[in-house]
Amino acid sequence: NAGVTQTPKFQVLKTGQSMTLQCAQDMNHEYMSWYRQDPGMGLRLIHYSVGAGITDQGEVPNGYNVSRSTTEDFPLRLLSAAPSQTSVYFCASSSQGQGEQYFGPGTRLTVT
């Protein structure tokens, strides 16, 4: 099994550009989440989903959109990139809301 996959691994954007970070899992997990990790701040939850068609906001949702049309995929869209969105983005999935989370390898995003 591939587990959780994320693409791209690295991305540089200019301020104002939009893009989609892809996330897919092949473990049939209902729960999927997007986090960003910044130095000294730990992982912060951006958006999460408890199943196909259901999404909700996390701690830092502004500037990001998500959708969950299938169990496997949970893309994260940056609407208009800003330098404050420079970060490492991790996608995670879990079979239970409070259980072990499996993380993808991350996407390192730089916004100039």
Next chain:
Amino acid sequence: RKEVEQDPGPFNVPEGATVAFNCTYSNSASQSFFWYRQDCRKEPKLLMSVYSSGNEDGRFTAQLNRASQYISLLIRDSKLSDSATYLCVVSGGFKTIFGAGTRLFVKA
């Protein structure tokens, strides 16, 4: 106040040493507790779950004190390969909060 607080370290210890990390959390309704390990520039991976009765996995022992709202991780006989950042994680409902992590360096 952060919902989950950890000493960022770094902890610098020699091989074979015993080292302990603590973590405090603010939400008394939290239900699940974990320690994750994160290597440099890699994704976090589950090290162990933490139970009220305490649990052990080889050289690693985790404890939960609900009354004082803290979690601990003890590493015995430290190895060079234990060098990493250790993340304290607290979960309740659909909300999972990660601590900022404690850096550990084990030196020969």
